[in-house]
Amino acid sequence: MRSDKRPPTVTMADVAERAGVSRALVSIVFRDVPGASPATRERVMRAAEALGYRPDPRARLLGSSRSRTVGVTFGLHHEFHAEVVEGLYGAVEGSGYDLALGAVAPTRDERQAVQSLLDYRCEALVLLGPTLPRASLEELAERLPVVVVARALRSRTVDVVRSDDVTGARLAVEHLAGLGHERITHVHGQRAPGAAERRRGYRDAMRAAGLDAQIRLVPGGLTEERGEEAASALLADPSTTAVTAFNDHCAAGLMAAARARGVGVPGRLSVVGYDDSRIAGLSSVALTTVAQDGTTLARSALDRALARSEDPAEPAAEVVVPPRLVIRRTTASPA
Numbered sequence: 001m002r003s004d005k006r007p008p009t010v011t012m013a014d015v016a017e018r019a020g021v022s023r024a025l026v027s028i029v030f031r032d033v034p035g036a037s038p039a040t041r042e043r044v045m046r047a048a049e050a051l052g053y054r055p056d057p058r059a060r061l062l063g064s065s066r067s068r069t070v071g072v073t074f075g076l077h078h079e080f081h082a083e084v085v086e087g088l089y090g091a092v093e094g095s096g097y098d099l100a101l102g103a104v105a106p107t108r109d110e111r112q113a114v115q116s117l118l119d120y121r122c123e124a125l126v127l128l129g130p131t132l133p134r135a136s137l138e139e140l141a142e143r144l145p146v147v148v149v150a151r152a153l154r155s156r157t158v159d160v161v162r163s164d165d166v167t168g169a170r171l172a173v174e175h176l177a178g179l180g181h182e183r184i185t186h187v188h189g190q191r192a193p194g195a196a197e198r199r200r201g202y203r204d205a206m207r208a209a210g211l212d213a214q215i216r217l218v219p220g221g222l223t224e225e226r227g228e229e230a231a232s233a234l235l236a237d238p239s240t241t242a243v244t245a246f247n248d249h250c251a252a253g254l255m256a257a258a259r260a261r262g263v264g265v266p267g268r269l270s271v272v273g274y275d276d277s278r279i280a281g282l283s284s285v286a287l288t289t290v291a292q293d294g295t296t297l298a299r300s301a302l303d304r305a306l307a308r309s310e311d312p313a314e315p316a317a318e319v320v321v322p323p324r325l326v327i328r329r330t331t332a333s334p335a
Helices: 012-019 023-031 038-051 057-061 079-092 110-119 134-141 165-178 195-208 224-235 248-260 294-310
Strands: 069-075 098-104 124-128 146-149 159-163 184-188 216-219 242-245 270-275 288-291 318-321 324-326
Touching: 012 023, 012 038, 023 038, 069 079, 069 110, 069 294, 079 098, 079 124, 079 294, 098 110, 110 124, 124 294, 134 146, 146 294, 159 165, 159 294, 165 184, 165 195, 165 242, 165 270, 165 288, 165 324, 184 195, 184 224, 184 248, 216 224, 224 248, 242 248, 248 270, 294 318
Parallel strands: 069 098, 069 124, 124 146, 146 159, 159 318, 184 216, 184 242, 242 270, 270 288
Antiparallel strands: 288 324
């Protein structure tokens, strides 16, 4: 018969009793403040481990002037953001800092996510692909260090860590032009972070290849649904033989819509995505794409956040990480 009784909660008093010290001394150990000898700290930690005690991270903030916590906002449905968050967890290991996450979703905007992290007394913020106006970001940077990831931003007070999206778009066009394509269309990300730079890289590469007259932009977006919607306008012109999409999910939606209309990929239409997300590497997709280095972006963002947190006089900086082209099975010479 299943019991509905929950296991008893282990308290700080239980740890104190097992370690043979006062509750106040246990609090000192877990708040990592002076007042306990190394031997006492070790005894308390052994007792906590034996009892399975985990301190409430909020209790550590009491009586301390520092939280040693970096707040991170991320798009709940953005696969690339998840990759960067995973990289941040790897980078923060052993640094003496913790991460606090603030999700952005259709029912929870960026300002709410940021406020929740401010309430948690984070010492710095890492914002993944934020859409807040520059003025709002700079106002926030007056309160604590702010690192913007995956968005180009000119600011003297906000740190920026981003991929070179102009170069990434250029790599995609150069690959397609090298295969012999001339009618290359770009399905862009409209107002999404990075979209303007990828449009510029596309235009620059088309002009450099002598294909000025073939430049064509079709509105797309971040999701498969936006890619499917873009396919209608794209496929209305049968002369188009290749497309670069704003990201991998947009490309996947576009390919699904194309194949549903009997348009072969890459037989009739070559497609290049962006991000090298997990969907791009699936054997059923095998998408040629531009890879962003999520691990390096995460490490660089955390380095900037910690540097500014430890030394507020440290000037803001911009770190630009080069992308690379990953060739799979969705591109070929035009039929």
